[in-house]
Amino acid sequence: MNRVNKRKVIDTSLKVITYIASFIAVIILGAILFFVFSRGSKLLSFKILVTDYHSKPYRLETTVSAKGLSFENPHIKDAYFSENFGFAVKDDYTLEGIKTIRFVYIDDNSPLKTTINEQGEKSPFKEGFIFDSTMRAVLEDESTVTIFSRYGAENLVNVLSDAVGIQTANVKSEGGGIRGSIITTLYLIFLTLIIGLPFGILTALYLHEIAPQNKVTNLLRSFIDMLTGVPSIIFGLMGAAVFIPLTSALFSNPDMKRGSVIAGALTLVVIILPVVIKATESALSVVPKSYKEGSLALGATKTQTIFKIMLPNALPGILSGAILSVGRVIGESAALIFAMGTFIGDKISITGRSTSLAVHIWSVMGGEIPNVTLASTIAIIILIVVLALNMSVKVITNRFMNKYK
Amino acid sequence: MFKVENMSLYYGDKMALENINMEIKEKEVTAFIGPSGCGKSSFLRSLNRMNDLIEEAVTTGSIKLKGSNIYDRKYDVIELRTKVGMVFQSPNPFPMSIYENVAYGPKRQGVRNKKVLKEIVERSLKQAALWEEVHDRLHESAMKLSGGQQQRLCIARTLAMEPEVVLMDEPTSALDPIATQKIEDLIRELKNDYTIVIVTHNMQQAARISDKTAFFYLGELIEFDETTKIFSKPKYEQTEKYITGRFG
Amino acid sequence: MDKAKKRNRRIDKIAKNILLFTAILSALFIVLIIVIVALRGFRPFFLSYDGHKVSFFKFITGTRYFAPEYRIGYIIINTMYVVLLSVLVSAPISVLTALFVAKMAPKVLSNILTTTIEVLASIPSIIFGMFGKGYVVILVRNFADKIGIVTAGGQSTLATVIVLSMMIMPTITMLSITAIKSVPEDMEHGSLALGASETQTMFCISLNAAKPGIFAGIILGVGRALGEATAVTMVAGGRGSGPTFSLFSTTRTLTSTILTGIHEANFGSLEYDIRFSIGLVLIVVILVVNIILNAVKKRLGRYYEPS
Numbered sequence: 001m002n003r004v005n006k007r008k009v010i011d012t013s014l015k016v017i018t019y020i021a022s023f024i025a026v027i028i029l030g031a032i033l034f035f036v037f038s039r040g041s042k043l044l045s046f047k048i049l050v051t052d053y054h055s056k057p058y059r060l061e062t063t064v065s066a067k068g069l070s071f072e073n074p075h076i077k078d079a080y081f082s083e084n085f086g087f088a089v090k091d092d093y094t095l096e097g098i099k100t101i102r103f104v105y106i107d108d109n110s111p112l113k114t115t116i117n118e119q120g121e122k123s124p125f126k127e128g129f130i131f132d133s134t135m136r137a138v139l140e141d142e143s144t145v146t147i148f149s150r151y152g153a154e155n156l157v158n159v160l161s162d163a164v165g166i167q168t169a170n171v172k173s174e175g176g177g178i179r180g181s182i183i184t185t186l187y188l189i190f191l192t193l194i195i196g197l198p199f200g201i202l203t204a205l206y207l208h209e210i211a212p213q214n215k216v217t218n219l220l221r222s223f224i225d226m227l228t229g230v231p232s233i234i235f236g237l238m239g240a241a242v243f244i245p246l247t248s249a250l251f252s253n254p255d256m257k258r259g260s261v262i263a264g265a266l267t268l269v270v271i272i273l274p275v276v277i278k279a280t281e282s283a284l285s286v287v288p289k290s291y292k293e294g295s296l297a298l299g300a301t302k303t304q305t306i307f308k309i310m311l312p313n314a315l316p317g318i319l320s321g322a323i324l325s326v327g328r329v330i331g332e333s334a335a336l337i338f339a340m341g342t343f344i345g346d347k348i349s350i351t352g353r354s355t356s357l358a359v360h361i362w363s364v365m366g367g368e369i370p371n372v373t374l375a376s377t378i379a380i381i382i383l384i385v386v387l388a389l390n391m392s393v394k395v396i397t398n399r400f401m402n403k404y405k
Numbered sequence: 406m407f408k409v410e411n412m413s414l415y416y417g418d419k420m421a422l423e424n425i426n427m428e429i430k431e432k433e434v435t436a437f438i439g440p441s442g443c444g445k446s447s448f449l450r451s452l453n454r455m456n457d458l459i460e461e462a463v464t465t466g467s468i469k470l471k472g473s474n475i476y477d478r479k480y481d482v483i484e485l486r487t488k489v490g491m492v493f494q495s496p497n498p499f500p501m502s503i504y505e506n507v508a509y510g511p512k513r514q515g516v517r518n519k520k521v522l523k524e525i526v527e528r529s530l531k532q533a534a535l536w537e538e539v540h541d542r543l544h545e546s547a548m549k550l551s552g553g554q555q556q557r558l559c560i561a562r563t564l565a566m567e568p569e570v571v572l573m574d575e576p577t578s579a580l581d582p583i584a585t586q587k588i589e590d591l592i593r594e595l596k597n598d599y600t601i602v603i604v605t606h607n608m609q610q611a612a613r614i615s616d617k618t619a620f621f622y623l624g625e626l627i628e629f630d631e632t633t634k635i636f637s638k639p640k641y642e643q644t645e646k647y648i649t650g651r652f653g
Numbered sequence: 654m655d656k657a658k659k660r661n662r663r664i665d666k667i668a669k670n671i672l673l674f675t676a677i678l679s680a681l682f683i684v685l686i687i688v689i690v691a692l693r694g695f696r697p698f699f700l701s702y703d704g705h706k707v708s709f710f711k712f713i714t715g716t717r718y719f720a721p722e723y724r725i726g727y728i729i730i731n732t733m734y735v736v737l738l739s740v741l742v743s744a745p746i747s748v749l750t751a752l753f754v755a756k757m758a759p760k761v762l763s764n765i766l767t768t769t770i771e772v773l774a775s776i777p778s779i780i781f782g783m784f785g786k787g788y789v790v791i792l793v794r795n796f797a798d799k800i801g802i803v804t805a806g807g808q809s810t811l812a813t814v815i816v817l818s819m820m821i822m823p824t825i826t827m828l829s830i831t832a833i834k835s836v837p838e839d840m841e842h843g844s845l846a847l848g849a850s851e852t853q854t855m856f857c858i859s860l861n862a863a864k865p866g867i868f869a870g871i872i873l874g875v876g877r878a879l880g881e882a883t884a885v886t887m888v889a890g891g892r893g894s895g896p897t898f899s900l901f902s903t904t905r906t907l908t909s910t911i912l913t914g915i916h917e918a919n920f921g922s923l924e925y926d927i928r929f930s931i932g933l934v935l936i937v938v939i940l941v942v943n944i945i946l947n948a949v950k951k952r953l954g955r956y957y958e959p960s
Contacts, residue, residue, distance in 0.1 A: 003514065003515040004481075004483075004484075006515065007513075007514075007515065007850065007853070008850075010852075011850055011852035011853065014852055014856060015757065015852060017749065018749045018750075018752055018753050018757060019753065019757075021745070021746045021749035021750055021753070022749065022750040022753040022754070022758070022766060024746050024750070025746075025750055025766060025769050025770055025773065025822065025823075025826070026765075026766065026769050028773065028819050028822075029769050029772060029773050031784075031788070032773075032776065032780070032781075032784050035784055035787065035788050036780070036783075036784070039787070199675055199678075199679065200679070202671065202672050202675040202676075203672070203675045203676045203678075203679040205672055206669075206672035206673055206675065206676040207676060209672075210669055210672055210673070211676070219680075220676055220677070220679075220680040221680075223680035223681070223682075223683050223684070224679055224680050224682075224683070226683045227682060227683050229876060229939075230683070230686065230880075231879070231880025231881070231882065231908065231935070231939070232880070232882065233880065233882040233908050233911055233912060233932070233935075234686060234690065234880075234932055234935070234936065235686070236882075237689070237690055237693075237911070237928065237929055237932045238685065238686045238689055238690070240920075241689045241690075241693055241929070242685065242689055244920075257920060258916075258920075270682050270686075273679055273682065277679065301661045301662075301664065301665050302665050302668075302669075303661075303664050303665045303668040303669075304661075306668075307668075327775070330777070331777025331778070331779070332777070333777065333778060333779040333782075333882075333883040334778075334882040334883050334908075334912060337883070337912065337915065338915060341916070342916065358777055358779045359779075361779050361780070361782075361783055362779060362782075362883060362887075365782070365783055365786055365787075365887060370786055370787065372783070372786075372787040375783045375787070376783070376787070379780045379783060382777060382780065383776065383780065386775055386776075386777065387772065387775065390771070390775050453846060455842065455845070455846060458842070458845070483848050483849075483850055484848070485848075486845065486846055486847065486848040487847075487848035490846065490847065491846040493839060493842065493843060493846075495839065497837070497839040497840050497842070497843040498843075499840060499843070499844070499858060499861075499862070500840075500861065500862050500956040500957045501861070501956050502956065509844070509847060509849075509857070510847035510848060510849070513844075513847070513848065513849040513850075513853050513857070514848065546955060546956040546957070547956070548956065548957060559843070562843075562847065563846075563847065566847060566848060
């Protein structure tokens with residue numbers, strides 16, 4: 001019985017090895033999810049979604065006077081109120097995790113609201129502004145005192161309570177948010193779908209409904225298929241060499257030579273084209289032939305049949321293709337780095353440069369000190385959205401396939 | 406060789422075989438006949454416990470192989486299958502060379518010696534009447550063989566294990582008449598050394614090659630007797646009706 | 654009635670032409686890509702940039718990549734090395750996982766694993782890169798410290814291989830699962846009927862018969878690894894010379910070279926155009942590797958031709 005036992009030993013060892021190997025996948029996923037969620041959840045808030053990335057500095061040029069003024073304390077929790085200047089501040093952390101002082105309340109009549117900044121802009125202090133450097137206050141006896149942000153909010157208010165004016169102040173609007181990138185991503189999704197969906201659907205309609213079964217059609221198909229094997233960085237090169245000059249010339253805007261949202265969108269169109277075409281074609285092939293034949297038998301033209309019968313019935317499949325494309329747009333990085341650039345923008349426009357969420361991660365992770373926290377927060381958002389999208393594609397595909405059973 | 410006592414087979418709640426009692430003698434060809442769905446294939450598969458692969462299958466009663474109940478908990482299924490081989494309805498060669506197909510069984514049992522394996526392969530292919538046709542291309546793919554050759558390869562594969570019993574589940578139903586003929590001749594040769602149990606839906610085949618025939622109907626064993634008797638003077642009306650082609 | 658028919662026919666014709674037009678345009682994109690990359694990519698070898706011209710031979714075979722010398726010979730070798738290692742690491746794990754899911758696991762476990770793999774497959778590469786730079790690199794650095802090896806902060810060949818393996822594992826696994834599941838049950842029953850154990854059947858028959866499909870998965874994985882840019886750039890370290898085979902030294906791939914420093918390059922400069930040359934080389938490498946691997950796949954499948 002030695003041979004039997006030997007075999008049993010080998011069998012069991014093989015089984016154990018297989019079990020172990022399989023759980024590596026789970027471990028990897030667990031590690032990635034744990035990493036992303038543990039690092040990124042602290043920044044995850046509504047605030048980060050609506051804040052700009054770049055903080056704008058404001059430096060006072062005219063002295064703010066508080067002679068004889070008195071304001072009512074709105075009693076905000078954890079905040080210190082300055083009676084004479086009419087504002088409340090509290091100790092807080094910026095989105096980047098740095099300790100700072102934040103303006104949580106400014107009375108409508110506060111003298112702070114009449115400041116002018118360096119550029120001569122009327123830029124009243126806004127709620128949400130951050131004070132993280134120095135302020136010089138003027139006292140009764142016309143001497144000045146410098147207030148440092150690092151001594152905290154309470155100190156700021158106390159010192160100012162004896163002051164009659166503020167001579168200089170370095171404050172800034174808060175940065176570190178991803179509003180710009182979110183809007184850019186939405187723009188990209190919209191533009192890419194608006195251009196890419198019709199393109200892909202029409203191509204699929206041609207291939208499936210009209211094209212004759214010959215060598216030329218096969219050639220067309222294989223050319224389109226080849227697009228799926230192209231690495232995204234090559235798409236990026238194409239975007240940089242073709243779409244950037246094209247859009248720059250089209251909009252007569254030389255600034256667009258380093259990239260633009262529209263150039264990025266066009267590049268993405270080429271990337272998602274095969275996805276849309278494939279999804280549409282497979283949706284069309286599931287539509288029962290009898291629908292088409294019935295329509296033609298009733299005297300409808302080929303065009304009418306295609307657009308009134310075939311297309312509407314292929315809608316769920318087209319929807320899947322669209323959702324998959326959205327997922328691709330959100331996740332794409334290399335191609336957009338080339339076609340859109342890596343400058344994180346706050347003012348978003350089609351002809352401007354900014355980053356999508358994925359490229360934002362690239363930008364903050366680059367360099368000597370990567371901002372892993374912010375990157376993880378964005379990653380959480382991307383992951384949740386992409387997973388939700390993939391799940392909905394599954395649901396649609398299941399329902400759709402069952403419809404015709 | 407086999408002693409079947411009160412054996413029944415259920416697939417879930419459905420009864421597939423009811424109270425089968427039978428003795429299968431050594432070195433004979435026993436044929437199972439009956440209309441589709443009568444349970445003959447299920448019964449065949451019970452003899453080497455291939456039914457174990459079906460989740461809802463439950464077997465009661467006993468089947469004794471040379472005195473030991475193969476459905477006993479302690480009985481090693483794998484060892485059973487080395488003693489009781491099976492040839493399937495459609496030839497199912499492995500995607501390997503002809504040599505590797507035949508050597509597969511012995512290799513899994515631990516035979517490593519190349520010389521021994523070569524001998525086993527040659528012997529088995531000769532016994533299966535395939536050696537002449539393939540001896541010069543043993544390392545070619547088994548998939549390139551014709552249907553009939555593939556089936557003989559499967560037989561060779563089974564014989565390589567030197568089993569005591571060879572079960573055959575409609576082995577020629579997927580083959581053309583010439584290949585069928587070759588296999589029937591083969592079976593006649595093999596019964597000198599092996600016990601053969603064959604399921605067939607072709608009554609003429611059963612009449613041609615078997616010594617004993619069992620007639621199954623709706624999960625019951627209706628009649629089991631010498632082939633000549635079954636086909637000339639069947640005891641039961643149902644047997645007669647089936648044999649004369651009135652149904653089935 | 655006649656007028657309507659004529660109008661319908663015209664509409665049909667216009668519609669057909671529009672559809673044909675879009676289809677041809679779609680098919681032309683791949684041509685566009687190749688032409689553009691080739692056109693721009695050839696320029697460094699035929700034009701003079703401020704008196705600089707790059708010799709193609711030196712480009713392809715050299716061992717240093719600093720401006721104005723652009724030699725990517727060593728980069729090609731490093732790319733292949735990194736991809737090879739990644740496949741060697743991930744293929745066995747993927748295939749075993751696939752065998753587990755397809756044959757060994759009880760249904761619940763099988764579903765959990767399948768979902769896990771599908772989720773992994775949908776994670777964008779930038780997130781793998783971030784995980785790599787923020788975690789894997791640190792692991793490598795700590796490990797190297799423990800065994801007394803100096804690393805550039807952990808960015809290394811090893812980190813690159815780990816990240817790439819994670820990325821291509823789902824691809825290989827999913828295709829292998831399909832391949833193993835398509836092995837005919839009959840064949841497996843034949844093995845069991847000969848007295849082989851279930852485990853023996855799984856490894857000697859199921860895995861064996863699934864070889865072509867599994868290899869197809871590996872080919873796809875290799876393609877993905879060769880073309881991966883962002884994740885690799887974040888963990889490789891950008892080595893200027895080579896080739897290097899040490900696991901703990903920094904490295905470079907064709908893709909990371911194209912991606913790095915793109916913003917310092919001005920449109921039309923040598924620095925810019927050379928990236929297209931590298932892109933061209935990348936395309937050729939991917940094509941050649943695919944052709945070779947597909948030939949291997951055919952050889953693997955030599956026992957599967959039906960009669």
